[in-house]
Amino acid sequence: MQIRDLPYPDPGVPDVRSGFRLLVWLWRAQLGGQAKSLAWGTLHMAAIASFPVVVGMAVEAATTGFGERLVPVGALTAALGLVVMVGDTMLHRTAVTNWITAAARVQQLLARRTAELGATLTRRVAAGEVVAVSTGDIEKIGWFVESVSRFGAALLSTVGVCAALTVYEPLLGGVVTLGVVVLVLAVLPLLPPATRRADAQRAKAGRATELAADTVAGLRVLRGIGGEELFLDRYRKASQETRRAAVRTARMWSLIDAVQVVLQGLLLLSVLWFGTRLALEGRVAVGELVTVYGAVTFLLFPLRLFQEVAMAYSFSKPSARRAARVLALRREGAGRHAGGGGDTEEPREPHGDLYDPASGLIAPTGALTAVVCGDPDTAGRLAERLGGHAVDSDPEVPSALLGGVALDELPLETARAAVLVQDKDPVLLSGTLGELLDVPSSGAVTARQALDAAQCGDVLDALARSTADPGGEPMEARITERGRSLSGGQRQRLALARSLVADPRVLVLDEPTSAVDSHTEARIAEALRRVRAGRTTVVFSSSPLLLDRADRVAFVRDGTVVATGTHRGLLAREPEYRAVVTRDTTDTTDTTGADGTAEDVARNAGTCGPHRHEQMEETA
Incomplete structure (x- = not known):
């Protein structure tokens, strides 16, 4: 593998049982490059080691009066110089190639695992930790994997020179061999504490990176509540702890350097x-x-x-351990019931009703189903499970079924093509609006139709004003990372438009309108029903404006569906449902109002009853 051939067509299946095993797997995965580096390194060092012999021959010729021997000695010196130059150049070339390709392999594996896990990744590993692994850690891992071949060349050269000296001059050769052994053994007791300090430094650096990522991601909210100084102070403390840990690590390696210099000087003397x-x-x-x-x-x-190589290993060991921990994450339940051996059938594209055995939720084919949960965390877990991304720690929790097919047993591409889940905090990647909406889709819903359905007119106007060319095309306007230049409601509506463009067979929306005002929400609810006609749609929400337009509403309590029906029907007969939707916890028993029937209560709650948003559209 050469740098120009990256990325890998298939980075392989890593051994993630431990950090050390991951390093060994990476080394074995590029044996060809390691062999080249070992060969060029051995040639390079052998040529350098030959110079003392040539110099000794020249001195011997000069002191014994055989000056004519200096000509071939000079020619031999020039030849050795050429070999050293070529060997050094090729060693550097192969070493850098091994370093970059090893780091690129880990980066591809991390990207593949991140894409597979999706939003569930940050529920298991902190976002800052993922950032640290995918940036600084892969460089340290690549450094060690690359240095192994140069260490092999150095070891072969050292053994060869010591053996040659012992044969050439037994007394001096014996002294040199003994001194080299002492030099190597003297450093070994210092390596474990150096490794421990490197581990501590890496842990503190990861914590600081995590704090920085969390602070930047929530800066808008922190400024709103005046908490940015608190988080910045925490980051300063974490940064100072990292600095102190780095100084302690540097002191240990300085001590190792000092011991090496002293012992090497003593050996020469x-x-x-x-x-x-x-x-x-x-x-x-x-x-x-x-x-x-x-x-x-x-x-x-x-x-x-x-x-x-000892330093590279001490720094790469904690990095490899963390990378292995991230790479070991799997879609929980994936292949849980898969059989072993034999030919596997091509997975058929599932279709039919969406059913979650754990909660008893059924989303009929082609219908708009609304789900009301009193607990947002329960809603989030159920939404992820409906998409085939099991996030429950209990391995016995069954997978959601689409047309009777378990989603978490399907290949990831098949499951995601069938069911698209938009969580309550969707991410907008940086780029133009056109690139944001350029997603795999059926083509049935155009970008303009999706934007209109998501009520993004004011967003398009704002993006058009932000372009360099006044009155320019909004689709060419750039969106900053995570859409931070937009309000919460604008980001939410753009994410909804992206999901509508994709036009999946099943669309699961978790609180898609929690940050928009009631008037906009009413228009979105009507457009959603129209655009998704004939497609299965599941909406997690407690908004009466959305619930009133659903074909079917399911009420979930303690993770289980306890009632189903229409919004107005549930309002009339389910006090707990009415309490959740109207945010009225004082009356969970009466089914009629003071001055009206149950039908009056249902009608009022479905149209102009208490609404939980109360103009939540963000303007910051």
């Missing part, structure tokens, strides 16, 4: 002192002493790579 004594005694020639000294100097280079 020891070899030089011992070799000089042997040379004065005539037991080694001057050229041999120069060769040994040059070889020891070379060994300091691979020893630094040993330290680098």
Whole structure:
């Protein structure tokens, strides 16, 4: 795999049992690139290690009076220089390729897992943690995966040079080999505390990133309640804790560096002192002493790579552990009842009534079904379950069925093509309005029809005014990240328009009009019924304006459907339902008003009764 070939057609199935196993899997996934880096690294270091031999030959020729030998020695030196240049260039090329491709593989895997889990991801992992994993962590993971091949080249070169020195000059070679072993072993006790400090630093950095992401996402709300200083103060404290942890980590690695420098200096002095004594005694020639000294100097280079791979591992270990935790997340219940072995049949596109066995909710085909839940969290979990995204911690909770087919057993693409869930806090990606509405669809509903149905006229006017060209095309206007330049009601209506354009077989809307005023909501309710005619639509809401236009209303209490019927009929006979819809908790027993019949109460609540929005359209 080369950088120009990215992204991967298939990044593979990672081993996420632990962070270490993920690192091993990544290394094995690019054995070809690792082999190239190992080969070029070994050639590069072997050429550098050969220089002391050539210099020793030159010194020997000069001191013994054989000056004619200097010409071939010079030619050999030039050849070695060329090999070093080529080897260094290719090593750098292959190392960077391994680094980038490993990081890109992890990034693709994270993107695939994020797309699979959708909105349920942030219910299991903090958004800031996902951001930290997909940015800084993948670089650290790629660094370690890449450094393994260079470590292998350094290890081969070190063993080879020590063996050659022992054969070439046994006494000095033995001293050098012993010194190298001491250098490696001296650092090992310092690595565990360095790793622990790196873990602590990574944890604090992740916490700071999480606070920053949460603060930015909720800045509008924080400013409205005057709480931005509180959150900024928390971020400052988290940032200072991260700084202190980074300083502690840097101090440990500085200590390791100092130990390495001192021991390397002692090794050089020891070899030089011992070799000089042997040379004065005539037991080694001057050229041999120069060769040994040059070889020891070379060994300091691979020893630094040993330290680098140890540092890379200490930093990548917590990053890999967190990445493995995110990649291990699955659609709960996916394949729960799937059989093993044998050929699998192509999944048929499901159609029919939408049924949730856990709650008993039934959404008939082609009808507009409204669901009233007293608990917003219950509504959110039920909406996700209707889309085939199980979020309940209990693995025994059955999947929702569409036409008798379990949604969480279908391939993700099939399930999402059949059922689209718009949660209560939909996300608008940055880009133009045309790009926002350019989603896979049947083509039955155009962008203009969807915008009209979602009552986005004022949104289009605002976007047209924001373009550089006055009176420009609103579809070319840019929407900022998450639509922060728009009000809450405007964002909500654009998200509804996007869902209507998609025109799925089943559309599940969780509080689609909670941030708009009652007049706009009434028009949206009427248009929704018209645009979705013949399609199955489920709306979670307690707004009388939406409920009165539904074909069927289901009342959910404690996660179970306890009553079904029309909005007016439920108002007349279900006190608890009436209390939830009218927000009147003082009367849950009487079915008639003080001055009217039950039918009067139903009629008034369905048209002009108490409304929970009370002009909630945001203007900030």
